[in-house]
Amino acid sequence: MEFYNRHEEIKRLKTALEASQPRLIVVYGRRRIGKTRMLQQVVKEGDIYFIADQRETKLQIASFARLVATKIESFDKVTYPDWEIFFRSINQRIKKGTTLFIDEFPYLVKNASELPSILQKLIDEKEKLNFHLVLSGSSQQMMQKMVIDHHSPLYGRANEIIKLTSMRPGWLKKALNCSYVEAVEEFSIWGGVPRYWEIRNDSASMEEAIKKQVFNIHGILHEEPMRLFLDDTRDTVQIHTLISIIATGANRLSEIASRIGKPTTQLSRPLQKIIELGYIKREIPYGVSKRNSKKTLYKVSEPFMLFYYRFIVPEKTTLELGYVDQVYKQIFEKQFSSHCADIWENMCRQALPNLFTNSLFKPGVRWWGNNTEREQMEIDIVANSSDDRELIIGEAKRSSTRNISAIIKELEKKAKTFPLVRNQRIILALFVKQNTLKETPDNVFIFTPEDVVKALS
Template sequence: MKFVDRIDEAARLKDALAREKSSLVVMYGRRRLGKSTLIKRVLSDNDVYFLADRSEDQHQRTLLAKVIAQIFPDFDKLTYPDWESMFRAVNYRTDKRFTLCLDEFPYLVEQSSELPSVLQKLVDEKQLKYNLVLCGSSQNMMYGLFLDSTAPLYGRADEIMKLAPIRLPYIQEALSLDAMNAIEEYAVWGGVPRYWELRENRSSLDDALWRNILSVNGTLYEEPIKLFQDDVKDIVKTSTIMSYIGTGANRLSEIAARCNEPATNLSRPLKKLIDLGFLEKDVPFGIDEKNAKKSLYKIADPFMAFYYQFVVPNRSFIELGRRLPIEQALNAHFSEYVSMKWEKLCRDAVTGNLVNGVVYGKAKRWWGTVFNEDKKPEQVEFDVMAESLDKKYLLVGECKWTTRENGKQLTAELLRKANMLPFAKNYTIVPILFLKNAPKDDVGNAILPENVVELMR
């Protein structure tokens, strides 16, 4: 698959490795985001790339010595009793700067807890003649090794890069899609390049789903468990929480009731899943993020959301190879599922962006009770709401992932609801329709898939 994006990350890595003095670079992020691919694209033939595994430390040093021997002949003829002697031997043999990359660095630390202290000593001596790149998929462990103020390597890294999922426009480029299909594909695969590669190998989205996810032999059939193994101790509890949220339990009280646990027991695992990027907390526009009463928990990662909505509830059918019930679930709910992801993409597209000549802040949803024209309470909801940075405008948006809508009617309803909001009185209301297709009776305020893709570049 074509290598896309990662322009800033590649530039930062190249810059760090080209400095006058040797650098310590740290790169981390969840599995499958392309960390190793990015590093290998930047490294030259004179650099050393080593992928660690979970074998014992002496065996790892033997394997690393064989790789280093490719640039320093006979380096593997000696036995290195510990990591310090090995790193110092490399330094002794170095006559011109090169880079040593240790990928899956947490695996090495699991077997050799002294390794961070050894590296701290070498870095602090300022005698190293080569660059070190330390990479890992265990977000927890990498954070603890380099960003915890009590850790030996805290403050020693010259660059720390956390790789995030790739944004929507690049799936369009990587898989040569139109904007509408890019959004549907992104709703399943998210911004994970390895998933895009698996999709590229199949003729259609449907074919890729059955091959990779909806089959016991699918490459991604057990993917969430593999991701949790890197960072979570209680995998069963974590997967249970994700299942409940994925099937509609979004309030803390609902999740606690289904887990049969007091809500206070769930605050830590929920926060952990948010920190790892698997969950997000949805709070209405204008409400303090810490307001627990109004908070809703949603699955943030598109692949995980798809998995817990369509795979987990149908696992028995998948195990038996029964396609029909799963096909029915997809036919009935896939478009609705994509519409939820479309809403999120629209909010992301508005956030911090110039829309019709106005720059907006963070876009959120809003839901609550207002008093209508008859002075009666009415429940209303807005898919997108954002305040302009100059505080003059309030963008209110309706998102639809259906066939041609009536633009005039939707806009009138948006304005009716917005005019009932007590806090909207001080703003100029800007109604925007985020639509899958161009509307009937277009009133010039529609934003279509191609516009959203462009806004997210």
């Protein structure tokens, strides 16, 4: 698949690597997010790119030496007893200004905990160092501990720290060459992970890809979450359990604690860890302080994870017995619309700042609570402008059968009874699969998947 996006990250990398003084650059992010493909865009002739694995240190050094020997003649003819001698030997013989890339750096550190301290000594001798060093890794927690944690030997040494995150839906549309409506549906399954897009592209349709690569026990992504968890923790069971509970509807801390059979006080740290890894998020109603834990909901934030824990985990036994077609037809087809609607809502919230360019708006959030008539009410999207003079109140409806005029009337009623309006200009926003109105009311903005996907490019 063609390489897409990452323009800002590549620009930062190239600028750093053009410096006359040696640079330390750290790149990290979850597996399959595109770190290796991105780094390959900046590798120059003469650079050295080593991908570590989980073998013992002695074997890793020998393997690394053989790679270096393709650039430095006979480098592998010597036995290097430890990493310090290895790197100092490279430094003595390497051409000044060369970049040394070490991919999956945490694998080396697992078997040689002294390695960060060795690199620290080399980096602190900048006047003697002849190469740039780029460290990359999929273990997010380990990379943070080795570089960002103030106790780490490499703390404060990095000239660039780049965390790769998921790509936006607009790039998925280009990668899959699909319509805007299809882009929303595809994104609700594969999310913003480029490697998933490649796997999807190997199949003729979304249905074929889901059945072959996710539902089938031999599929590349059938055990994907557990592989991801192993990068960052030994306690994969706890993460697996918590995400499974949240994905199936237990969103309050008390509900999660009840389902898992533990007091709420024992869940704060593991939930925070999963949030830091990017798999779940806290959701708090518009206008409520983040300190208000009673209102907090926990939601699965990554589309593929939500899809996996909604459709694969509950049907694991059935799928392992080979009933792939039956699960797809009886479970997935009946529930997919609801699943896609959740992802669509979140896309609409994220798109707001690019949809309203005359004022600076924050991304939208959901609101729920009692309205001014003391009735329970929920609003899909609420966002205020940076100057707090304007307030967007919006609804996201994925169904194409709903009467848009009726939805607008419902939205107007919600706006009138919304209790948090403070002398602000109200802007109504409606997000629909298809705009069937010939004329749009003056106070209403209507957006379709085309608008949202373009805004998220």
